[in-house]
Amino acid sequence: MSRVDAATDRVADLVVDRPGAIVAAFLLVTLLFAAGLGNVSTEAGTEQFTEDSPAQVAFDRVNRDFQPTFEPDEGTTQLIHRSRNVLAREELLRMLRTLERIEDRETLRVASIASPARTVARTLDPNATGLEAEVRAVEGATEREVDRAVRRAAESPGFTASLSEDFNARSASASASITVVRHRIPAGLEATAGAGGTSPLTDIQLRTERVVEAGGGDVIVFGAGILSEEFSTIIGDSLLIVVPAAVVLILVFLVAAYRDLVDLLLGLVSLAMALVWTIGFLGLADIAFSQLLIAVPPLLLAVGIDFGIHTINRYREERVTGTGIEASMRVAARQLLVAFGIVTATTVIGFSSNVTSGLAPIREFGIVAAVGITFTFLIFGVFLPAAKVFADRVVARTPIPQFSQRPLAQEGSALGAILPVGVAVARRAPVVFLLLVAALTAGTGYYGTGVDTSFSDEDFLPPEETAGFLDELPEPFAPGEYTVTGTTNYLEENFAAAEDDTVVLYVEGPMRRNDALEAIQRANRDPPDSFVTENREARSESILGVIRAHQERSDSFRRLVARNDPDGDGIPERNLERVYEVLLDSESGDQARRFITEDYRSTRVVYTVEADAEQAEITADAREQADRFRFEATATGATVVFQDIADTILASALRSLVIAFALTAVFLVVVYQLLAGRPSLGVVNLVPIAVTLGLIAGSMRFFGVPFNALTATILSITLGLGIDYSAHIVHRFVDEFEARAAVLPAIDATVKGTGGALTGSMLTTTAGTGVLVLAITPVLGQFGLLTALSVFYSYLTAIVVTPSALVVWGRLTGADLHASRRGFVHAVRPDSTD
Template sequence: MGKFANFVIKYRWMLISLILILTLLFAYSIKNLKINSDFVSYLPESDEAVKLSKYIGNKYGGNLTAIVAIESDDVFKYETLKAIYNLTEKLRYVDGVSYVMSLTNAIDIKGTDEGIEIGKLISEVPTDKQSLRELKKYVLSKDLYKNLVSKDGKVTLIMCRLSDGVDKVKVAREIKKVVDAENLKEKVYFGGLPFQMIDMNEMIIDDLKILTPLVGLVIVIILFLSFKNIRGVVIPFLAVALSVVWTFGTMAILKIPLTIISNTIPVILTAIGSAYGIHIVNKFREDIGILDVKERSKVALSEVGLAVFLAGITTMAGFMSFVFGSYLIMIKEFGIFTSVGVLYALVISLTLLPSILSFLKWEGKTDRVSKKKTNNEFQFKIVKAVSKARYVILILTFVFVLASVIGIFKINREVSILEYFKPQTNVRATEEMLKKNFGGSLPLYILVKGDIQSPEVLKEMKKVEEFLKAMPNVHNPQSIVDIIEEMNYVMGEGKKIPDTREKVSNLMFLVEGEEIFSQLVSPDKDEALIQAMVTYESSTKISKIVEQIEKYFNSANNKGFVEFKQTGMPLIYKHLDDAIIRSQIQSLIFSLIFVFAIMVVLLKSFWGGLIGIVPVSLTIVVIYGFMGYYGIPLDIATVLIAGVSLGMGIDYSIHFMNRLKVELKESDSFEMAISKVLGTTGIAILINVLSVALGFFVLVFASVIPLQRFGIMILLTMFLSGGATLILMPTIILIFKPKFLEKLKAEKIEREVFAEINQK
């Protein structure tokens, strides 16, 4: 590292200038940074649920519905129906909306003397009360409208189907703008995923505005209390501030949007990136006896540069594990750009900070620092106490870890977007209203392949609808079957599917020109859709719904003349749920292997690598056990804990072992060497633990619940891994006295013997 330190100091002006130019470039690019809150896009396009969802979206005019709910004491009042009529007409012309359905334009099937008449339910809003009462009685008696009006007639829906491939948030905002412009007296709710995405976008922006300056303030306070010097605050903080600008600038240039997860990047980089500057500044301050600041900068970079570099690499490995181990695109992007941000923080810390330090005279009292370096009495007492209680510490650790392993099996998973909103939010209130009156707003689609004009196929579709109706959390299944049955009933032949293909074909011909037909049946009549709404429930319940439907289809598809496939948000949520487990296991394995390899290279010992990863590995076990016992679910945020913890927690082991190697060459015993480590690097580790833990703690103020859980878990992780490094690792070393460390002590004895021989 000596040659690199010489290079940095020699070309410091060039490095400072280059970093300034890059910062201006990245800062200018940030204005183009976008936000993506579309949950469907978080799965890869190759996912079967996504592929089928896109297929339906392309062929049937979209696969997502924005729901405008209107609540009144009676929606069948003239004023309310007139408002619904006007809104329906206006929403049809919103760019990106393929289809609008409400009470006023829903299909109506009536019998006449000539046979059958098909038209709109309300072509003109009645003005007299008697006609309105008759209309209400008629609508509430028909199953065909149960997905548009509540049983008590107090809530009605306007369903806006969004075209496939449009900007869902932009279209939802325009729908909301049109509705708000009407100034309705009735209470209005906005439901469905498109409107939830608006709220998610706003929460992401709000979190960036609040959490970024808050974590910055926390780190500044910690740095000031640690170094008691303005320079000790500004210099380490400069590295993290620039790394955030560089990272967001890079994302903007590459057109990678922020997501519900990647909006935490500023918090993460501020919390962990400050550690690199802390170690460099701390070493610079230790060597205050070196009066030449250029030389002191070189020495500081030379001695801690390698440990800082390896710490940065292992942290990057923790985040890069999400790239190779995650199935979800948003987690892969998070892994990539958090790793890029850590790399930026590392490069800036190893180049810009020493360059700046080489110009500054650190104000401090040399005798005070020297005293701190030489007086290890307190630390030695701690090491003695640990040595005496080493077997007790090891046994207690074993018991604690064993109890945590049991807790791991109690962990639940959660991916439902509704659970990410706080209970008092409008999103939750809207969904509760929709759940109460319509069963929910989560769209379920069943794609039916076969001859849709065949009575046998329609009867199988009817069986599927009946099966869905019997499921507790599936509501209002509808398809072309319901329209055919209603038409057959009006014709006087009973509410059933006609017996012949010819009769079915004739009925379909009558309704084929209606807008709703293209939403339910393909032009060639070889495919059809069954639509239903699913209640927002826990991921476990939604997964069970998907599995039950799939099990039913396995037997139904054996008949040869019809095939059923499900898609929609329940299946997508299940795939997200499955991906969380897959991502967790794969990323954890990758992180462990890479971090272990780094420790083996650093310590040049297989056993040294094992000792190095013990603190953070046991910490992860304890954290997941804690989650199991306290009912904290594994979700899109907490799934990151293992990789993040490994990448950051291993830093403490690296710095500890790197300093221990140095001190063993100058100490008479393990106890003395460890006490020196605790008095120097140990202090930097404690500062690091405090800054990272409290930095992540600001996530408890996040708008999204999973991020709050993530912040709390990382805070606990940092304290546990830091404590394990400073207590458990010395315990293991004092018990087993590893040979690779004994060799370092032997080198000291050899030098002393050689020195005595030379003196004689």
């Protein structure tokens, strides 16, 4: 007896001999994991994906060192003021009084406020310092004086940049403005992290919303905290819609699969335990529940449903022959523990391969999914059989009614007549069929190489208008009102700064060197194709532009530059430290600090790029532009960061697939050598999986689903779940072949015996995971579609393709001939190989 057989025998004996103790022990462990449920926090948004990106690190340094007015910032809140004319006297007063209330709230930790309303007030009264004085300045001015002040303020690019594109200087009108409030985040705290998904910035911005609402008018509070809060809300709302729908569909199919109240309850309790253990593990391990981890519960349900149906169905196959409770479960447990072990190990390999990803959320997904699948194996491999024995003993002694105990796809049933279609093909033309399947796999796989890769905030945001059926849902299932997408679209449509596509070059080097500014100017000539050009120079914002602009406003500064500009091109080449010092101390100092640091060790250059250029093209051109700089330059900005993540996502998906496929192949070869002395059966086990992977890749391109933060895991998931179906077929074939000593009869018995359980599992899992298409965010819907397709393809290939693969295997290895003479096990010598 092998060590595997000995181990499964011991577990099977324990299940049959001490079911009550096992049930009690598992329930106790469930209580322990339940204690972790209250510690589960949430994490949402794109920050979790970008934090390890070199481009994001550079972008964070740019935002920290140069304090750009409208760049995303952890301590920044935007107030978007909308009105018929936000520059009218009454609207300016409304905004200034609202800002007074915001500044007066200590809890809002206001550090500074930049607002068009304040600019107009200070233009009216240059001596006005503080919001109270600015309010008095506007109150004391007439509408005509306010209009003149607006026209004077419009001479500053910073003022017009904070107004909507319909700003008209002559009429002193604009339909919207942006006010930026900066907050002091408490020392030692992360602005985007906190228990339960809250953060200091989120709390500040939610409080700011309440203050703004009290002031009246159409003012939207927008910022990273609000975005994070809405991401978290979407997670909750999606789960509230998806989970009940999944439960209803799963319940319907489980009723059809089990057809017995006691078995149904045992299956549901086991599923609930798997979820409690896994989610409780998140709380105990201090892993935040992110949008990516929404995929884990459906995966656990998929594997748990499969294990549950197989356990009950295999047990019933023995019971209908008149075998007793203990003997039936002993046979079922011994066989299924091995099958479940194979499925669990290969699934864990598939999910664990994600730990090689360069993205932390994908690594966490791989770890949590692997742990959850292991928990599922323990619960359905040990607890459910023990609970079934315990329950059947109780039922035998009580008048509790039992309903149908027939196994699925029993001989003579409609399903039993349909399932052997793959066997019929294998009997007539297995080689031709496999060649056609290989051609189909190659074709769909090649077609799938054109799948796009994407990463953006929009992947996680709900559509601006949710689907109509969601609005009809009753409470508490009705989704909330989501504003972030609408606000983002409004900004893009109405503000030029939000509409322009830009990339940022973070340049590090001694900016005091005489040729430092000339180097920036030279790099701007003949830029890459995606950069917007003017007179063959890249359209850009840099310290050069600030120097030129200040020369026009200051005669003394113009003379300083002229003295240090030997070639007379307006760019100083000498005494640069003095030039910077005077510039930073001038009225243009704030603008200059957006482009150069106080120590003159780094600068940033912002390039405008073509709005219709592809993200990948922009990123490649930005890096090419960075290489032109004599100093060390890093390309960054939102476009570059997101493309960097998109590239990492694709690389992670492919690397995880290769690693998972290779490790799974090795594992299966070793396992079937140990179990049956036939390592080549491990290769047979992989044939339907390879077909499924080709089909899913082609389906992604056909349905327009890109590799994104969530679907990047679909290849390893396909491998993990796909093994589930083919492993059941191949492992059952081993047992049937040993008993029948002929390939085709063994395949026929296998498909009819385990095909019914596979069908029930497929229908239930496809429905349970497919309901993710109801989720509010598109990325979850795409993931649900692909997971459901993966399960369906895995089932179809296992039932239809595996029989032909086994027939060809029997011919190539001569197993059929040897087995018919000597029996399957005895046909293999101890030292033989395939």
